[in-house]
Every structure is written in C-alpha cells, then in structure tokens.
Amino acid sequence: MSEKHVSLSNLTLSYGKTVAVPNLDLDIVEGELIALLGPSGCGKTTTMRAIAGLLTPTSGTIEIDGRDVTRVAANKRGIGLVFQSYALFPHLSAFENVAFGLRLQKMADAEVRTRTDAGIATVGLTGFEARKPAEMSGGQQQRLALARSLVMEPKVLLLDEPLSNLDARLRLEMRTELQRVQKETGVTMVFVTHDQSEALALADRIVLMKDGKIEQLGTPSQLYAEPNTAFAAEFMGFENIFRVEGASLVSETGQLPLGFTTQSALLAWRPSGVQVGHGPFHGRVLASSFAGGHREYVLDTSLGQIKADAPIETVEVAIGETVDFDLPLSSARPLAA
Amino acid sequence: MKNLSTWIILGLTLTFLIGPFIIIIFAGASAGEALAFPPDGLSLKWYLKVFTIESFRESFLLSMFLAIFGTFVALLLGVPAAYALNRYDLPGDETIRMVVASPIIVPGIIVGLALLRYLVIPLDFTVTLALFMAHTALVLPYAVRVVSSSMNNLRADMEEAAVLLGCTRFQAFTKVVLPNIRGGVLAAFILGFVTSFNQVPVSLFLSGPGVKTLPIDMLAYMEITYDPSVAALSALLAFMSLAIVFIAERLLGFSRYV
Numbered sequence: 044m045s046e047k048h049v050s051l052s053n054l055t056l057s058y059g060k061t062v063a064v065p066n067l068d069l070d071i072v073e074g075e076l077i078a079l080l081g082p083s084g085c086g087k088t089t090t091m092r093a094i095a096g097l098l099t100p101t102s103g104t105i106e107i108d109g110r111d112v113t114r115v116a117a118n119k120r121g122i123g124l125v126f127q128s129y130a131l132f133p134h135l136s137a138f139e140n141v142a143f144g145l146r147l148q149k150m151a152d153a154e155v156r157t158r159t160d161a162g163i164a165t166v167g168l169t170g171f172e173a174r175k176p177a178e179m180s181g182g183q184q185q186r187l188a189l190a191r192s193l194v195m196e197p198k199v200l201l202l203d204e205p206l207s208n209l210d211a212r213l214r215l216e217m218r219t220e221l222q223r224v225q226k227e228t229g230v231t232m233v234f235v236t237h238d239q240s241e242a243l244a245l246a247d248r249i250v251l252m253k254d255g256k257i258e259q260l261g262t263p264s265q266l267y268a269e270p271n272t273a274f275a276a277e278f279m280g281f282e283n284i285f286r287v288e289g290a291s292l293v294s295e296t297g298q299l300p301l302g303f304t305t306q307s308a309l310l311a312w313r314p315s316g317v318q319v320g321h322g323p324f325h326g327r328v329l330a331s332s333f334a335g336g337h338r339e340y341v342l343d344t345s346l347g348q349i350k351a352d353a354p355i356e357t358v359e360v361a362i363g364e365t366v367d368f369d370l371p372l373s374s375a376r377p378l379a380a
Numbered sequence: 381m382k383n384l385s386t387w388i389i390l391g392l393t394l395t396f397l398i399g400p401f402i403i404i405i406f407a408g409a410s411a412g413e414a415l416a417f418p419p420d421g422l423s424l425k426w427y428l429k430v431f432t433i434e435s436f437r438e439s440f441l442l443s444m445f446l447a448i449f450g451t452f453v454a455l456l457l458g459v460p461a462a463y464a465l466n467r468y469d470l471p472g473d474e475t476i477r478m479v480v481a482s483p484i485i486v487p488g489i490i491v492g493l494a495l496l497r498y499l500v501i502p503l504d505f506t507v508t509l510a511l512f513m514a515h516t517a518l519v520l521p522y523a524v525r526v527v528s529s530s531m532n533n534l535r536a537d538m539e540e541a542a543v544l545l546g547c548t549r550f551q552a553f554t555k556v557v558l559p560n561i562r563g564g565v566l567a568a569f570i571l572g573f574v575t576s577f578n579q580v581p582v583s584l585f586l587s588g589p590g591v592k593t594l595p596i597d598m599l600a601y602m603e604i605t606y607d608p609s610v611a612a613l614s615a616l617l618a619f620m621s622l623a624i625v626f627i628a629e630r631l632l633g634f635s636r637y638v
Contacts, residue, residue, distance in 0.1 A: 097540055118543045130541035134559040143555075144545030188541075195545060 048073035048231055049094065049199055054103035056089050056255075063089040064255035066103070071199070076225050076232045078246035080239060080278070086255035087235045091201050094233065096120045107198055123192030123230075127203040129184045131176035137163070137187050138172035144195045162194035165224060182213040186220070193228065202234035206241050218245055239278055243267060251275055273309055273378055281311035281376055282350045292370070297345035299324055299370070307377030312370055314339065317351035320358070322369025328360050342368060401618055408612030415608050426612040436613065439597035442508070443577055446593060450515035451523070451572035455565060457516075458523025463557070465524070466531045481521045491518070492585030500586065507588035514582045519572035526571060530564025531557070570628045574621055 049071040056064040064086040071077055079087035092098040094105060096117030104113045112120055132140050142159040150158075163169055166186035176184055185205070192200055205221065206214045222245065225232050236242050242249045243263040251258045251266060251274075259266060259275045270276040273284050285292040287310055292299045302323065319340060326342030326349060333339075337352040338359065351368060360366045403417050408427060412420025430436060461480065465473055483491060491514065500510045534557060542552035558565075583593040592600065594617075602610050 095540075095544060097543075117540075118546050118548060122544065124541070124544050126537045126541060128535060128537055130535065130537040132538060132542070132556055132560075143542070147546040147551070191541075191545070 048108065049233075050104075050106040051090070051094070052104050052106070054090070054093065054105065055101045056086070056093050056098060057101045058089075062101075062255065064093075067255070067257065069250060069257065069260075071231060071233060072248075073231055074229050075247045076222070076234070076245060078242035078249045079233065079235045079252060080237070080242040080249050081252035081258075082237055085252040087237075087250075087252050088203065089255075090252075091124075091203060091233065091235050094199065095122050095124050095201055097124075121195070121198050123195055123197035123200040125185075125188045125192050125200070125202045125205060127205075127207065129176075129188040131184055131188055131191070133176055135175075136172060137168060137174050137176070137179065140176065140187060141191045141194055143191065158194050162190040165193060165227070166190040166220070182209055182217065185209065185217060189221075189224065193224065193230070197230065199231045199233060202232060204236055205234055207236070207238065214241075221245065239280075251278060268376075270311075270376065271379055273311070276311040276376060276378055281313050283314070283317065283370075284309055284311040284378070285346060292346060294346045296347045299344070299346055301370075303372045305372075305375075305377060308380035309378035310370075311376045311378055312374055314350040314352040316371070316374030317349060318369040318371055319351045319353040319360070319366060320368070322367050322371075324368050324370070325365050326368055327365050328362050331360065331362055340366075342366070344368075401615075404611050404618070405615045408608050408610075408615045410608045410611075413607060415606050415611055419608070426608040427616070429609050430613045430616065433601075433609065435592070435597055435601070436594070439592045439594040442511075442591065443594040446511055446515045447573045447576040450512055450576050451519050451569055453512075453516045454519040454523045454572055455527075455569060458520050458568070459527050459561075459565060461520075462524045462527040462531055463553070466528060467536060477524075480524050483518045484521045488518075488579070488581030489585070492582040495582070496585045507586060507591040510586045511583060511591070511593065514586055515576045515579065518579060518582060519576050522571045522575060523568045526568035527561060527564050530561045530567075534560050566631075567628065570624055574624065577617075578621075 049069075051067055051069045054064060054067040054069075055062065056067075067086075067090060069090075079090060081087050089098065093100055096112070096115065100113060104111055106112065107120070107122075132143065135143065138159055141162050142155050145155045145158055160169075163172060166189050168183060168186055168190065171179065171183065171187075176187065179187065185208070202221070206217055209217055218241075221232070221234075224230075234245070243266075246263060248260065248262055249266050250260050253274050259271050261269075266275065267279050270279045270281065276284060285294055287293075287301070287305055287307060288298075290301050290304060292301060292310065315337070319342075324344060326344040328340055329343050329348065330341040331338060333355075334352070335355075337355055338357075340351045340353060340360070342349045342351055349368070349370075406419050406422075407415055407417045409422050409424065410416060410419030410426065411423035414420075461476075464470065465477060470476065495510055495514050499505045499513070500507065505513075538556055538560075539549075539552040542556045543549065547555060578595065579593070580595045580599075583596050584599075587593060587596045598610050598613060
C-alpha cells in the first residue's frame, strides 16, 4: 500500500459561482485518523463531501490508492460516511440498516447475516437488532450509523461532526469507541469538526482550515504548542495576540514596552502564560471567575483586555483592584503576520 | 358563557354537515314514489332499484375508472414533481408550484370549457380521453401537495447515505424515499380518488352522449325522473366515501397528511 492513501491535488470546489475551496492539496496516510478542523464556512464539510463523491470538483483530482476517482460516482468509490444527523433509514430495523449495503451487493443471505452480526457486535449493539432507529438513543443511533458504514469495509471512513450531537458523557465514550474501532479495523478515518478539543483528543493529525485553505497541518501537539498564524493560535487557545513594533507590543488602544527583543511580527500568550501577581505591567481586574484549578481574570491594560489564568494558590485579586502582571518571553508564541 | 357559545357553534356545524346526510338517507328510504322529506313511509326498494338502473351501472364504472386510473397517473406525475420541487432549488419553482395548483384555483366550469373548446372540439379527442385528462389534472395538485408535505420530513442526507452504501440515485429513491412517503402517497391516492369521484363541473362540460360520470348521470336522471332512487344512490356513495376515509384513518392515520 502506498504511503499516500488519499491524495487531493489542486482541488477546487465551488457551489455555483462561489468558490468554497480553492486549490487544495492534501495527502492522507493509510490508517491514520485525520481531522479537518475549522469554523463553519471554512470548507471542511465541502472537502469531505468531495472525497465522498457527493460533490463534483470544479477542477483538480482526487486519488485513492493511486487511482484517480475524481469522476467516479459516489456509489462506486468504496467510501463510508457517518452523517452528522446519522441519516439512518427510519423504516428499517437496526439489523436491516446495517445489512442495507451488503444486500445491494447480491451477497448470500448467510454471509449478510454473519457480517451484519459482526458489525453490530463491533459497535456493541448486539441485542438491539430488531429496534427501529427511532427507538434508540442518540448514542446508539450514532453507533448504528458507524456499523452501517463499517460493514462495507470502506477504504476511507468519513465522519461529519461525530461527537457534536452527543452529551458530554457520551462524547467521551464515543471518542474512545472511535479510537478503538479505528485500531481494530485499521480503517483510515477523516473527521470533520469545529471543536478543537475534539480534534486534539482524537486525531493523529489535524488539518486546520480557513477560507477553504489549509492554515496549518500537524499533529495535535504541534498545533497546540506551535501554531504559526494568528488564526491558528486563536483557535488553539492563545487568546492574547499582539503586534510587535520595535521593542513594544502595540494595539489600537496603546502599547507596552517589551522586556526583550524579537524578530516576530506577532506574539501570542495563552491565558495560562500570563503571569499574574508580579511583573512590570499593571492592569485593573474587570472580571474574575473561579475555574477549579485556576482563577480566570480579565485585565484592563493599556493594550486593551488581557485574559490571564492565575494558579488557585495565588492571592485572589478583587474586581476593580489593580494587579501587576507580566507577559514573559518563555510562554510567548511568535507568529507570522 | 364561552362554553355555551362553543356548544352552539358545534351544534350548528354538526347540523349543517350531518343534517343533509341524514335527510338524504331517509329520503332514499321512502316507500313513496316522489323524492320527499320526511319520507312517505319507509322501505328499501329505492336502494335496491339503484342497482337495476343500467345507466347508473355504466356511469359508476366510468367514474371508478377515472378515479382510480386518473389518480394513479396523477401520482405517477405528482410524486416525481413533488420530489423535484422538494430536493432541487429549481429556477421558478414557486411558479411551477402555482401552475400545478391552478386546477384547484381556477373554477371547474372554466377548466371544463377550456378542455372542451381546445381539446375535444378542435383535436377530436374522445370524451373518455378528455375526461381522463381532466380528472388527472384535477387530482394532480392534491398529489403534489400531500406527497410534498410527507417528503418535507425526509432529510436529503438519507438518500446520500444510501448512495454511499452502493445505491444508484434511482435505487435510493425506491429503497429509501418511497418506503418513507408511502403513507403520504396512499393519503394522496384516497384524497384524489374521492375528489375525482365527486367531481361535477368539469365533467359536466366534457360528458357526451352515452359517456357520463356518475354525478352527471344522477343530475340527468333527476331532470327526468324525480324519484327517491337518486337520494338512495347519494346515500350509498356517501357511505362509500366514509368507509374509505375510515379505513384509511385506521390504517395510516390519514388525517396527518391532509
């Protein structure tokens, strides 16, 4: 098997005259769990639909295992898709939902039964075969949709916002489930999400998208620690981003002299990277809230508002009071303009 | 006070809806020779006589034929039309919806006259064919409307899911869309059947010598013979409609779709 399992080159996708994705290049490696991450309208769903064959590209090619499938119809691509709404067939039982694709292949009844049973067992729904989708919980429906795609043994499994319709407890359960299924079956999974914590927790690699383009591509730890652009940094929780001019940080409201020199155009700090309690700068506390392990402050400074997390052991500063703080070099992330 | 007025309105509604029906049942069960209410004694002879009148038998068969096959053809056209209007963002789809609904809006007299003037007379269409086309056209709006509303609840991604599991677009339609709108299609069929069967104004214009739908035949019969058999037949037809709607309601909750 080639290293490049799914290969998108020069892919341009549009709806009528609106170009949603211009010139996308992306290689997906066999057996990986890759996340297309970005805000709504960034082209992640469009890209997923194009891989599935539900959307014909304006130009460019899609290759799977070295074969050009750009013009291959969606029902002949061998790609699975778990829809955000699950898209289960309401008139069929759980068993028949899973067996649906197998039956289309004119497979012998006995084999349909064996494979369907196995698929249902993989997602832990044994015993629910006779239920209609409407008689199942959201989490069960999701697993049923997953089984329905998996029994087809797809080359690639696409998942559209797989966790967004679940409550917090089920989300954790499903996350583990997806990782387990991926390990067991070795299927390449591409999932679309707008939730960075979901992508960070689940994916081997993350494709961060903005306006139809790849903003940054990397492992979760790379993206988390080393975002390259202001957009990526903001998405990864660097909430304080400032422009550098000479030896100062500047914003529309004012400036602060830096205690060090830098070549970067922008510097970013996570709230946890801002030091509260001591430092050369002063800010008035606008808001303060307890968040378990730390306390979240919003400071009014000459740069505007700065978000800062202080360890819970430090002395609490009341709203309206002034506090010293620092934006240290050690926790600063330099960004390209 | 509010309670009293509710009861009065309910009473009036029932009187005007059910009243005529009761009058017809009893008028048909008269022992006398003329159509009258209250009836001249009670007997079932007029109910039995209905079945012996040759022209009623013929026109009943024609009406059944028009109602069943006209509605069937209307559904053959209407289901794909409803599907297209629901699924695709067609240019001018509002206009198409209006055109499809126009046979309901335009008075039947005008539809009948237009069909007579422009199809039957110049093109030499047979009366039966013209009637068939007219009934199909009249039922089409109901077919589109009712099937559309049951299709509204069906998400498009269900078909996409079917396609990704190996279906062609057409298979996705027959295996996923149709089973899920079955209730709507049956409801449209029943509504279409009843509409076509009871249709008067259009048929009035298109009925020719020897070719009459049942309601037209009944009108013609009454002009000549003023006996209670027409009332008896009306009562029988009303019972037939009731039975159909009752069965439909029991089988698939008809009222959800209309």
